[in-house]
Amino acid sequence: MDIIFLILIAVGLFGLALMSASLWSVVSAWRKAASRGLSITFLEARALTKFFELQDEFLDACVQFKNIDPTVSVKDIVRHHMADGDTQALLSHWKQLQEAEVHITFKSLVLYDLAGKNMDQLIENLNREYELIIPEIGEQELTAYYYCKFKIAGDSSGWITPDLEEFKKTIEEKITLALLTGDLSDFEALANFIKEKYLNDKFWKSLCHGQVLDQQIRISK
Structure with a gap:
């Protein structure tokens, strides 16, 4: 002891x-x-x-x-x-x-x-801004125009090179889905819904750590 x-x-x-x-x-x-x-x-x-x-x-x-x-x-x-x-x-x-x-x-x-x-x-x-334009997305006799200006977040810009063509395909698929399933009675409201639901900050962060500077969707018949 x-x-x-x-x-x-x-x-x-x-x-x-x-x-x-x-x-x-x-x-x-x-x-x-x-x-x-x-x-x-x-x-x-x-x-x-x-x-x-x-x-x-x-x-x-x-x-x-x-x-x-x-x-x-x-x-x-x-x-x-x-x-x-x-x-x-x-x-x-x-x-x-x-x-x-x-x-x-x-x-x-x-x-x-x-x-x-x-x-x-x-x-x-870090200072580079990218522009992505899809002039015409057609579905159900509707046509959607899409434009986005974005940049990559500073902590990721040295590691990520955006593939704009692949981004276009992904975005076109989401907008087409929205045109098929969304409320077609108000095109402006539908465009805002697409930005808020499908192409929001969470989407861009997941896609490429992107920060949206300007995003426009116009839907017409």
Whole structure:
């Protein structure tokens, strides 16, 4: 019984020593960050303890990230660095995206950067708008005209290339189904029903992570 008690005390003291060492590492990282003008949370300070040697250059880059966007987490910058990412290059890309006034999360930028995406092309994709026109969809002596302008959500635009011809087929099928089953007494109401029921935000998100900028349906007899 005495032996078990002694073992428990030894284990407890060992755990306490580890916890104290870990806490001291966090405090040291926090103090060094503060000395470079970087205000961080406890979790961010703990992320900094992953470095064998915490460089001033890295902390200064973190300060610049925070100055551009205070919501950027040091944890994400550390993860990028630990995945063999170039922190200075990432900072340059973040500045480039901010200047281009495009909407993208920092976590998505980290993934794009680690994948080696070309930033100029990425910005072009982020700003690109697509137009899709189906001039005539005929069914039951009715004709529907369809037009849509959309873009791909920023967090997905670097990974998705829209297939407009396939999109046209899918949309034409949905509009044809609506013309067969919908209320034909009010064409304007039917057009609005199709947009709200069949071609709504959920549909476009599922199709291509798309964001609709303009969508028009005209039905005539």
